[in-house]
Amino acid sequence: MDVKVAFGSVLRDIRIRRNFSQEQMALECDLDRTYISLLERGKRQPTLSTVFRLAAVLDVPASEMIDETQKRLLG
Amino acid sequence: MDVKVAFGSVLRDIRIRRNFSQEQMALECDLDRTYISLLERGKRQPTLSTVFRLAAVLDVPASEMIDETQKRLLG
Numbered sequence: 001m002d003v004k005v006a007f008g009s010v011l012r013d014i015r016i017r018r019n020f021s022q023e024q025m026a027l028e029c030d031l032d033r034t035y036i037s038l039l040e041r042g043k044r045q046p047t048l049s050t051v052f053r054l055a056a057v058l059d060v061p062a063s064e065m066i067d068e069t070q071k072r073l074l075g
Numbered sequence: 076m077d078v079k080v081a082f083g084s085v086l087r088d089i090r091i092r093r094n095f096s097q098e099q100m101a102l103e104c105d106l107d108r109t110y111i112s113l114l115e116r117g118k119r120q121p122t123l124s125t126v127f128r129l130a131a132v133l134d135v136p137a138s139e140m141i142d143e144t145q146k147r148l149l150g
Contacts, residue, residue: 003124045122049078051141062145066126067138
């Protein structure tokens with residue numbers, strides 16, 4: 001599993017846990033819904049600023065998303 | 076302070092603590108030395124994969140770099 005795929009799965013899991021749709025995420029983050037979908041499927045790689053924007057909207061520390069990404073990379 | 080500047084200062088501090096030159100970092104990460112310099116000065120923004128590569132070479136968890144970045148953003 002590569003970084004993009006691991007991060008995408010973390011993003012998707014937290015978004016669903018928060019009961020956000022991709023549309024809501026996109027609106028709150030000021031990103032395209034298509035881009036959220038590509039991120040979740042590991043087809044795009046976020047910049048660090050995008051990670052912080054997503055984390056802010058999901059109300060989790062960015063470091064927690066990265067920590068979980070690292071666990072999935074290793075697991 | 077924005078994300079790029081905060082991350083750059085974290086990168087620089089950990090690199091110096093590890094006694095790595097920018098040249099060594101560049102070589103170990105397979106990145107240009109110029110790019111390392113731009114990152115440290117907050118002129119470029121890393122992708123998530125680059126964050127993981129830098130963290131691996133510096134032998135710190137990527138999440139720790141992000142946690143410290145977040146503290147500097149807020150501080």
